[in-house]
Amino acid sequence: MPLTNTTRQYGGLTKTFHWLTALLILTALPLGLIAENAPYADGEQLARKAMLFSLHKTVGIAAFFTAILRILWALTQTRPGLLNADNRLEAFGAHLVHWLLYGAMLMVPLTGWIHHAATTGFAPILWPLGQDLPLVPKSETLAHLTANLHFAFIIVLGLSILAHVGGAMKHFVIDRDQTLQRMLPGRNTAPDPMPETHSRAPFVTALVIWVVALTAGVVTGLGTDKPATTAQLEAVPSDWQVQEGTLSLSVVQFGSEVTGSFGNWTAAISFDETATDGRHGDVAVTVAIDSLTLGSVTDQALGADFFDVAAHPTANFAADLMAAEQGYVAKGTLTLKGMTVPVTLPFALTIKGDTATMQGQTTLNRLDFGIGTNMPDESSLGFPVEIEVTLTAMRG
Template sequence: MSLANTKTAYGAVTRSLHWLTALGILIMIPLGWIAHLAPWSTEAELTTKAQLFSVHKTIGVALFVLALARILWALTQPKPAPLHPERRAENFAAETVHWLLYSTLVIVPLSGWVEHAATEGFAPILWPFGQDLPFVPNSDSVAETAASVHFLSQWLLVASLMLHVAGALKHAVIDRDGTLARMLKGASAGTPAAGHRAFRPLVLAVAAWAALIGGGAAAGMFTSESTPETPKLEAAQSDWQVTEGTLGISLVQMGKQIEGSFADWTAEIAFEPRETPGKAGDVTVQIAIPTLTLGSVSKQALGADFFNAEEHPTATFAAEIVRTEAGYEAQGTLALKGTEVPVTLPFELTLDGDTATMQGATTLDRRDYAIGDSMADPGQLSFEVQVNVALTATRN
């Protein structure tokens, strides 16, 4: 048994790579859809969904490596001659489908891996090297684009696979030639002929990809998924104007820390520094809840079981700024999701003339606001949510 190809037969390496790839595809496609459609409203459902996605991603990385090995091997091997060289249109179509298969076998798993590397969330890849990719930033926009490419290219994979199978069946059932036997048993068939690799099928395959990506862009598939309407926050009438700042949260989901932030918020600040304990001012912070990004679970976090951004699009923190023996604190209440709870935010303050820089953090209990009530196990979703605030403001 020859390991390498000949001009009339496929070698053992080519055939092994072919059938291992076929097995991977047959596992990956249904597993991906089962994971995608699996519910996650309860702890048990979330655990199952995460496990399904972990297995899907892990096999996907293996399939990506296998596809690269198959392509590199094919480039070093002679391609067995077609059994019917006179059927030019048929051979052209077969070659085009092969280019589509090769490209989708790389792009489908790679785009899924890029999406995973660009975001945070559950369902880790089980390979020890699998979580990150070089040059892929942690970015929601990158993750969304990669997810769209992954979704679109899987359909091109399915289409090219169906055409490939249909062609194989035609050769076996109608033509009754040795095409399938060459890949199953390494049988020799056909007559070698001088020739060269045609690139017109490659051009057609590239055109198919361009049509797919262009159609997806026209349909808006490379933009963010629909989110609850973002409320328009009124400009803060403040003695201090915030020039830059971040309002972030962090929590632990299934043992992994996830960090997020709100893109739109305002702060109305009245403040006079003091050296002795006592009230130093007031602050009111308005937060646009739909602007939260939280890794791969952003959409879930805005849903009815969590922040319920559709019905409660804003949150308000109203507090007195108090100088204590230890430093400054904002002591007040946080109104979120229809509930008001007392909150104290200690912070460090640095003053430089009319410029103030502060950094503070506090911990909330999500159960106080009926956030994620269905997730009663802190091992799956931590009860504690840390709020981190950093800003720079100038006196008007």
Template sequence: MQHSVSSSQTHIKWIALMLTNTATRYGALARFFHWSIALLILTDLALGVIGDRTPRTADTVAWLQTLYSAHKTIGITVLLLAVLRIIWAVTQPRPVPLHPERRAETLAAEVVHWALYGAIIIMPLSGWVMHASESGFAPIWWPLGQGLPFVPKSEAVAHAAGAVHSLAAWVIYATVAAHIGGALKHQIIDKDATLARMSHGRAAGNPEAHHGRAAPIVAAGLWLVVLGVALVTGDQAHDTTVTPVASPAQIASSVTGANWTVDTGNIRFQVAQMGANVEGEFADWSAQIAYEDQTGNGSVTVVIDTTTLTLGSVTDNAKGAEFFNVAAYSTATFEADIARTDGAHLATGTLTLAGVTVPVTLPFELAIEGDVATMSGEVVLDRRDFAMGTGYADESTVGFGVTVVVTLTATRAD
């Protein structure tokens, strides 16, 4: 009985020894984190490159949804493993450098090591923030929900997170290449035990050697520069200037005697993609309005800059030739007569969009207090009327109905 207890204790100690690090070797758990994260990162980078190079068409949308869902889910898996890896690393001794006398080489290797630690946190986390802050069609498969606490649905946040994610990708390309190149150099040229320590836990190195303190500081400085550049460029790419102000010099209008100037407003729309509602908006548009509040009659011309369209993660696809085709048709125009009947208002006219003109009637509510008018209206359009998404023959990928919501506040100009 005593022999059995002693044998069990010895077995447990042996397992603990194999799992943990020493000054000269990596334990099994550290090696598991290293190789599993490496495999997942390389897979995720490949999926991202494939996705970026795949044309956005009706034939590829289902494939892209699966690809990006896998990409996002793997990214979150990397993030969770990275957190566990870092927690484990701070509780374990880190094996000493094999060639501490080569100061420059050792410093470079350790900077890459710390930069990779930053990458496996910053890259997936920025991708998750980008996903949570925008509307998109590729859900995360983990049962964690699609949002994040304290992350609002915001194009500005999505652009900033996207810029960080994109620049972090270049950092990870460089650091992974340097890491692999260094490992091959140690294996082929130096013929030392660097790769063997991480592949099967071979012990090597002088236990009296130690790591320098400069590497984590240099790596942190590198990431501060990367984050700063990404946030600045992301802010510049996302121009939040909205100009929904009437300007006769900007728009060709048949309206005469325009007497209302738009102060603020929004043109938003919603469409179903893969069964989930995605919200979009036009940032830049102009309106010229003539309205007589005593009779309830008037006219309106609205010109929309379709190049300022945003539609979550599928913005580029929506701007493409299959939908808004902004390269050929950079503006959309709504021209209508306004009439009031029994207190209700209708703007009845035509909408010219993507080169197609369709009759449209927009019912709206109007409240006037003194010289300030507040208006809100909603209409459902059918994308097929504008020959949009003809390759998407059913609603399994993109819905037919598009709900357009218009709100504005205007001031009497004369």
């Protein structure tokens, strides 16, 4: 069997690309569906769900690169003509489905890959080349958008596969011609194809369908941003008014670091450069838990097994600001998910005139607050949670 195509036969390499692509796509699709619906009530179930998603992503990327090679090879080859080119409607449908499949083979895994790169945490791609993509930022908005585009393009892919398989079965069962056999291994007895008048109509129609799918994905994607915070925090009186700041956290999940932040918090700060008995002042911080963004695991983190935002919408940190050997330390208690635990937060502070900049870090143990008790070991979720605070405040 020759490797290259002829006007009446597909070559061995074209057949290999065809069936390899089919195998990868028909593996990735059910893996994604099973992973999406898999439960995650405990650590074992979550680990299984993550592995299913990792396999889905890895197979999808393999399908993407296989599709690129297949398309590049097809550009160098003669395309065997249709055996039923005299049936214009069927010929139009065959060419339309092929254009849709070529687009789907690229766009479905690409949007999934961008979604993965735009978010953090949960189910890494099983390869050594990293989890990020050049020019793709970590962005909740981009992640939502590409997730919806991925779903819209999967619909096009699924319908195209059904049409493609249905057409092949019609040729085999009803027409009894050699259309299907031409793509099977070995030689076949296909006759010379009939003369065919090529038209741009299938390509243009495929473009229209892709534009519709793209529009649907964009419209639904832009409408799925994280809802506004429900725990409304009132302004608090403070000797130092926070102008800007971040309250971030990071934890290791399945061997990969997941980072996030709380977008809504207040701080009542009393601080004097001159210490009294080593004490410079105090701070009271209130955090709206539902303002958390934590990549692809945000919804899970807010659930009852973790932060349980429905029952515990806020966290509170109250501490004295003390001098330390290097810099300062906030020494007090953190009340989170109904549990109060002593916490020490070392921080560096620079004051210029009436402007203060602060940066501090500490490490918490999630189990101290009853977070993720359904994951009692670190194989799926690490115990340490790194907390980092940065802020700029004005006196008065």
